[in-house]
Amino acid sequence: MKKFIIIGGGAAGFFAAINAAELNPELEVLILEGSNNVLQKVKASGGGRCNVTNACFTPNELVEFYPRGKKELLGPFHKFMTGDTMEWFENRGISLKIEDDNRVFPESNSSQTIIDCFLKSAKNAGVKVQTSTRVDAIEKENEKFIIKTASENFIADYLLIATGSNSKVWSMIENLGHAIAEPVPSLFTFNIFDKRIKEIPGISVPKATVKVLHSKLEAQGPLLITHWGLSGPVILKLSAWGALELYQKGYSFEIEVNWLSTKPETVLNILKSVKKEQAKKQVIVRSAFSDISKRLWEQFVIATQIPTDAQWAQLSNRDLENLANQLAKSTFKVSGKSTFKEEFVTAGGVDLKEINFKRFESKLHKNLFFAGEVLNIDAITGGFNFQNAWTGGWIVANSVGS
Template sequence: MHRKFIIIGGGAAGYFAAINAAEMHPDLEVIILEGSNGVLQKVKVSGGGRCNVSHACFTPNELVEFYPRGKKELLGPFHQFMTGDTMEWFENRGIPLKIEDDNRIFPQSNSSQTIIDCFLESAKAAGVKVKISTRVDAIEKSRDKFIVKTKSENFTADFLLVASGSNAKVWAMLDGLGHSIIKPVPSLFTFNIVDERLKDIPGTSVPKASVKVLNSKLAEQGPLLITHWGLSGPGILKLSAWGALEFHENDYQFEIEVNWLSKKFEIVLEHLKSVKKEQSKKQVILHSVFDEISKRLWEKLVIAAKIYSDSQWAQLNNKQLEDLANQLTKCTFKVNGKSTFKDEFVTAGGIDLKEINFKRFESKLHKNLFFAGEVLNIDAVTGGFNFQNAWTGGWIVANSISPLTPKGGI
């Protein structure tokens, strides 16, 4: 009689674990229970629909630095399976990947559908059963097995993997099994800012800005994007991940300082003084004197520095030059709230990591109960790191569920 491996959650970690388990252990009956009527929805929308598979960081000690929660716990697992292994896994299945200039890894097709098709085809070939619209209502322990109850039928599992992501109902069921749940809060979000300097210029971006939270140690660098509601982009999203708990405690009311150029005030001021000499007859507002700053943003910052629209460089006094340098390097904004990505929603919070054996991603409270992905209190900055956590956890679970010698591995 086949033993059953039941996976709650049809996301990245669940599929990865299911495929590897089915390929490694042919004696297993592998079943994915997906609550919605679709599969791999987060994979579909990730990376702007291109699927940011991972990040080109190939040293475990460096890779863990991108995880605000889970850094210590993931070091060992990343020695077992990490970025290079992920790339090999997909490429062995005919999915070539590419590393972009910012080190994010995408399929060469630039389409998340390529990754979805790979999972669906691999799952089918390995004999994985996928049951959509099968929402779990209860999880019970019966001796050495688990009873997973749904409206349509009950499933008895020899091995149970919970890979349901940020799911309050499933967390409540796990709480009933004795696990501690760290209250989830949003981890990746943009900053809501109402400010004249950002008004009417959505879509404007800078390639490398520095952002720091005033009266805090939080600071990040990266591309910034001006949106209809404030500031976004990798620099802001990274900051939101590291400051998730602090921002939540402050009800998302705080101040930030933006250095649009990531250059020191003194260096920028000297450049402005040299421009004043070299372009004395030109109007200040007409042309940005920094390649990184678009004409639209430049106009806003010039006006904020109280420089008249018809002013020529020669007419600027030292105070105006200093004010403009301040707008470029010490631009302060009041943040009043956040905007989360509903489709790519990531949270800080979940199952307390102290209750997990990370050599197997197994519960310390219940043998053969496993967890992978965002159901755990692990989250990362943007850039493919959350997916890498999912792949690593799923692969280790697949290796841990059976004492039998695997058929093949990856």
């Protein structure tokens, strides 16, 4: 009986293991996980709800969400897509739902539902799982792979490395002759110390445009003020697409925020209209824009140095221009980043030129496979990183033994 060993008890590893065992009942399938628990990233995903995938059903559109791996994933997505992922889970009794932003979650709103599905499916398929088994070295001898651990050595006919971002494993992969793109953080928030936002964490706007000054980086989407600066989908998009550039800047740069995603001159014209219509009302009392909360509006008025008791009629054209600039062209100094611990994603990993993406197999070693974030592939938030894991795992499962 031939042996298929998976290093890494995460999303890609489990998906490959279950499907390989179901497709090849004669295959002995074993997952080796270094920690005490499997599927930890699945558990943490989506705030504990597990963002399974994204309801984007066209391969050409789906690849646009991957800063690294766009070209390489186009073919694989034609073989196993988001719709296939949803069908896979639903065939196992897991009801899924599509939310307004196209993220897909289990109806239960609990990642444990997905974990239980994997554990049950693995058990039913005869997959063996061995935790607390940290791999120390990987060697190739003739046509087989020797996986060395502190307690014993394992011999595999087929080997899948699906450990995610793991520097020790990347070193082992380099020892097998593969090149590794230097890993840098991909999804992170911006640390900003600015009195305009210091006292109002939790405030958000639905559609902001954020630019990194002196670069081509720009994104649009919901923006969230946090205790440490700015976050939300628009910031995470910028951090993913700008992962390498922002790393080179030492995470010290300036951004321009348009809180309304509206042209400054349009904002100014609206303010002029409000001045006429509400001449005797206090400026600071009520926001002139529905998307700008009262607390955020107050900060912009104060930053413009408009007296807190000033009425609209008292504002000069310069006051209105300054207020419009705060709303549509405010600049902030970024001095550092904050990353998600459990959901940490990196840009970097196994060089994509060395992978046959028809099989997710090494071009250097037959029957050596890679899937998930161990490869130099990453995406923005929204279920896309998991879809990469499911697609890679599925194709590996169909390639083992063929």
